[in-house]
Every structure is written in structure tokens, then in C-alpha cells.
Amino acid sequence: MNYKNQNYSYNLKGRTAIITGGSSGIGFAIARILGFYGCNLSIVGREPKKLNLSKKKLKSLNIKIILNNCDLTLPESAPKVIESTIQEYKKIDILINNVGGLPSSGSFLDLTDEDWIQSFQxxxxSNIRITKAAIPYLQKSKAPRIINISSFVAKQPGNFNPHYSVFKAGILNLTKHLSNILAIDKILVNSISPGNIVTENWNDYITKKSEVERIARIQIEKQENKRVTEPTPLKRMGKPIEIASLVAFLSSDQAAFITGENFNIDGGRVKTI
Ligand SMILES: NC(=O)c1ccc[n+]([C@@H]2O[C@H](COP(=O)([O-])OP(=O)(O)OC[C@H]3O[C@@H](n4cnc5c(N)ncnc54)[C@H](OP(=O)(O)O)[C@@H]3O)[C@@H](O)[C@H]2O)c1
Structure with missing residues (x-):
């Protein structure tokens, strides 16, 4: 093998990436790094204020970006995102399914049918509909990728929020299924399972908890940090960039032999091998 002309940097110049939930947290870090490596972006979120702020930040870095202001739990949203992306960029190379979270929380006996249905949506x-709508365009791409963001609880569910961990586990199964059926089109499908990551969402959660419990924010932060870092061998929470960096690698040509895989980025939290 001739190693002389090997290129070790990621060149994603001119590739089109859709990032669902790209306006904050992990999704924004993904948007930033894919933009840095040359992708043209199409990001999705519900709140116009958050979307516009992200656009401003990314544009200041000379990153090309369009916004899709919609709710991906609604069936009509996914085709609209694909349509506007194609209208602007004429192609789709990378789909990052990052939207997700906890619309409600509780134990198995507390959760209502409505809680389960909302979390399923x-x-x-939100992932299934946009993936289905993107596939005909990904089939035409020279380096197509689907990257799904799951969670460490997919493999290691806790005692709360089974309506979240069950569907995050579904994402892993879906990833494997799609990697098998889309291999014929060279569409690579992988997933990432983050551990506890410090995002705006986490900071809001701390603020809210301190208000509700009328305990100083700094105390709540310390207590909650201890709760999630104690079972984590690396004894800290993760950063959005630590998830985004793997997304950039998986999107690159260097990752062309990886498909159907799930990657834990969780400081060692998941104990299975
Ligand atoms: N943070 C963690 O510790 C952690 C751990 C494991 C897994 N994860 C997973 O990582 C992903 C990102 O989490 P995050 O903490 O970065 O979340 P986040 O900060 O709450 O960001 C979520 C993003 O998705 C958008 N969004 C939420 N619901 C949407 C909907 N129905 N339609 C369209 N856009 C929507 C949000 O914007 P709008 O609110 O404006 O819509 C925002 O841009 C999620 O799938 C989450 O389950 C996170």
C-alpha cells in the first residue's frame, strides 16, 4: 500500500448536512464542527430565537446555513425540511438525527399513555420520518451518512423515564436495520450514545430545580453533578464537542468502512462490553 498521498484531515467541503435540533446543545456543536470542515448546513428547531442566534454565530464563521423552523413530532415537518434543503443546496449528503429528549419524566407507574406517545413521537x-424522506437524496450522494444520536440509557436503563430509554434503544435497532438495507447504496448508518453532557438544557434544569426547591443554585449544581458523575468512571460530565468530534469523523471519508455501529461517549458509564 502506498501511504505517501494519504490525507489525514477531514474534507467535507461542499457536502450538505441536515442537523435536526441544530440550534442548541449537542446539535449546535455538531453544526459548528461540520461547518468548520466545509459542510453547508440545514438545521431544524422550533424556537425562532434560538435558530436565529445559531445562524448568526455560524454565519460569523463563514458557514453556509439555512434554517427550518418546525416541530419534527408533526408528520408534515420532515418533507418540508427535505424540500427546503434540496431547494437551497440541490443535494443531501449527511443526515444527523439529533432531536430527542424528555417531554415528561417519571417512573413506570407514573407515566401516562400520553407521556409514552409524546416520547415516541x-x-x-422524528427520526424515522425525516430519514425516510432523505433516503432518495442520500442514494444519489457520493459519501452518504446517517448518524443517529441515542443515549447511554439505551443500553443501561435507570429506574426512571423508561419512555425515554425504550425509544433510545429503538434507535440502536433502527440504526442496525438501516445499515443492512442501505449498504447497497453505500449509505453508512451509525449511532452515538452520549453519557451526561453539559448543555444549555442541563443548566436550565439546574436553575429550575433550584427555584422549585428554593435551594441555592450552586448547591443544586454540586448535588446533581455528584449524582451523575459518581457512576461515571471518568468522574465528570461530557462536553458537546466530544460528541461532535466523532460525528465529524464518521462523516468523513476516513470512516468509509464503518456502518451499523453504536459508539458510547460516556466516560465509561455503560458497563457492558
Ligand atoms: N445532554 C445530554 O446529557 C444527553 C445525553 C444523552 C443523550 N442525549 C441526546 O442528545 C440529543 C441532543 O440533546 P441536547 O441535550 O443537546 O438537547 P437540547 O440542548 O435540548 O437541544 C435539543 C435541540 O432539538 C431541538 N428540538 C427539540 N425538540 C424539537 C422538535 N420537536 N422539533 C424540532 N426541533 C426540536 C431544540 O430546539 P427547540 O427547543 O427550539 O425546538 C434544540 O435545538 C437528544 O437526542 C438527547 O436525547 C443528550
Whole structure:
């Protein structure tokens, strides 16, 4: 093998990437790094203020970006995102399914049918609908990728929020299924399972908890940090860039032999091998 002309940097110049939930947290870090490596972006979120702020930040870095202001739990949203992306960039190379979260929380006995249905729409259907709509365009791409953001609880569910961990586990199964059926089109499908990551969402959660419990924010922060870092061998929370960096690698040509895989980025939290 001739190693002389090997290129070790990621060149994603001119590739089109859709990032669902790209306006904050992990999604924004993904948008930033894919933009840095040359992708043209199409990001999705509900709040116009958050979207516009992200656009401003990314544009100041000379990154090309369009916004899709919609709710991906609604069936009509996914085709609209694909349509506007194609209208602007004429192609789709990378789909990052990052939208997800906890619309409600509780134990198995507390959760209502409505809680389960909402979480199903947010954590699974938001992914399924846009993936289905993107596939005909990904089939035409020279380096197509689908990267799904799951969670460490997919493999190691806790005692709360089974309506979240069950659907995050579904994402891993879906990733494997799609990697098998889309290999014929060279569409690579992988997933990432983050551990506890410090995002705006986490900071809001701390603020809210301190208000509700009328305990100083700094105390709540310390207590909550201890709760999530104690079972984590590396004894800290993760950073959005630590997830985004793997997304950039998986999107690159260097990752062309990886498909159907799930990657834990969780400081060692998941204990299985
Ligand atoms: N942070 C963690 O510790 C952690 C751990 C494991 C897994 N994860 C997973 O990582 C992903 C990102 O989490 P994050 O903490 O970065 O979340 P986040 O900070 O809450 O960001 C979520 C993003 O998705 C958008 N969004 C939420 N619901 C949407 C909807 N129905 N339609 C369209 N856009 C929507 C949000 O914008 P709008 O609110 O404006 O819509 C925002 O841009 C999620 O799938 C989450 O389950 C996170």
C-alpha cells in the first residue's frame, strides 16, 4: 500500500448536512464542527430565537446555513425540511438525527399513555420520518451518512423515564436495520450514545430545580453533578464537542468502512462490553 498521498484531515467541503435540533446543545456543536470542515448546513428547531442566534454565530464563521423552523413530532415537518434543503443546496449528503429528549419524566407507574406517545413521537418518529424522506437524496450522494444520536440509557436503563430509554434503544435497532438495507447504496448508518453532557438544557434544569426547591443554585449544581458523575468512571460530565468530534469523523471519508455501529461517549458509564 502506498501511504505517501494519504490525507489525514477531514474534507467535507461542499457536502450538505441536515442537523435536526441544530440550534442548541449537542446539535449546535455538531453544526459548528461540520461547518468548520466545509459542510453547508440545514438545521431544524422550533424556537425562532434560538435558530436565529445559531445562524448568526455560524454565519460569523463563514458557514453556509439555512434554517427550518418546525416541530419534527408533526408528520408534515420532515418533507418540508427535505424540500427546503434540496431547494437551497440541490443535494443531501449527511443526515444527523439529533432531536430527542424528555417531554415528561417519571417512573413506570407514573407515566401516562400520553407521556409514552409524546416520547415516541419525539425520540423515534422524528427520526424515522425525516430519514425516510432523505433516503432518495442520500442514494444519489457520493459519501452518504446517517448518524443517529441515542443515549447511554439505551443500553443501561435507570429506574426512571423508561419512555425515554425504550425509544433510545429503538434507535440502536433502527440504526442496525438501516445499515443492512442501505449498504447497497453505500449509505453508512451509525449511532452515538452520549453519557451526561453539559448543555444549555442541563443548566436550565439546574436553575429550575433550584427555584422549585428554593435551594441555592450552586448547591443544586454540586448535588446533581455528584449524582451523575459518581457512576461515571471518568468522574465528570461530557462536553458537546466530544460528541461532535466523532460525528465529524464518521462523516468523513476516513470512516468509509464503518456502518451499523453504536459508539458510547460516556466516560465509561455503560458497563457492558
Ligand atoms: N445532554 C445530554 O446529557 C444527553 C445525553 C444523552 C443523550 N442525549 C441526546 O442528545 C440529543 C441532543 O440533546 P441536547 O441535550 O443537546 O438537547 P437540547 O440542548 O435540548 O437541544 C435539543 C435541540 O432539538 C431541538 N428540538 C427539540 N425538540 C424539537 C422538535 N420537536 N422539533 C424540532 N426541533 C426540536 C431544540 O430546539 P427547540 O427547543 O427550539 O425546538 C434544540 O435545538 C437528544 O437526542 C438527547 O436525547 C443528550
Amino acid at each position: 419525539l425520540n423515534l418518529m
